[in-house]
Amino acid sequence: MPVIRIVHRxxxxxxxxxxxxxxxxxxxxxxxxxxxxxxxxxxxxxGTRFTARTGVGGITFDDPMEVTVWRPPEGGSPGLVRLVKHGRVVTGWAEIEVRPGPDGGSEVHWREDLAVRGLPRALDPLVAAAGRALFGRALRALLRPAPPGREPQEAADRD
Known part of the structure; x- marks a missing residue:
């Protein structure tokens, strides 16, 4: 299983x-x-559970996950959430850690131990590269400023 690591400020x-x-x-x-x-x-x-369902029409696969660690950032301490994947296709775990960064910002560490059932280990480098691209894109999008008028309480936050 390839371990994917992404750091974003x-x-x-x-x-x-x-x-x-x-x-x-x-x-x-x-x-x-x-x-x-x-x-x-x-x-x-x-104990929170959710499923990411990917596909088109009747061709889908589920990636069910459960929160096993939930520690929001507080008082200068980093936050950590750990998800365990319980799927038939995708297994492994993911962690998102949010650390205080310079100038009041944050440093995010996304770690994912990802396995796709049925794929040989020889394809781990390809799975890791695809995972880094996909999760890196998602991470940047999740932290991107909202379009004007969508999140007025965060108007002062500019990435």
Whole structure:
């Protein structure tokens, strides 16, 4: 299983970066042909379950996940969420850590141990490259400033 590591810096303070990165429905909107189905009542906590469903028409696959660590950033301490993947196709885990960064911003560490059932280990470098591209794009999109008028409370946050 390839481990994917992405580090991204943003001007958003840790609490706002955390809120965006743990909005599971927004995750689905960042991955082509994917939507997120929340299976447990909020707020997010250990035990929260959701599924990323990817596909077109009747050709879909599910990536069910469960939150196993939930520690929002607080008082200068980093936040950490760990997801365990329980799928038939995609297995492994993901962690998103939000650390305080310079000038009130944040440094985000996204780690993912990803396996696709049925693929030989010889394809791990290809899976890792595709994962870095996909998750890096999603991470940047989740932290991107909203279009004007969409999130007025975050108007002062410019990445």
């Amino acid at each position: 943003t001007r958003r303070p840790p609490s706002r970066a955390w809120a965006r990165l743990t909005d599971w429905e927004r995750h689905g909107a960042q991955v082509p042909l994917t939507r997120t189905i929340i299976e447990t009542a909020g707020p997010t906590r250990v």
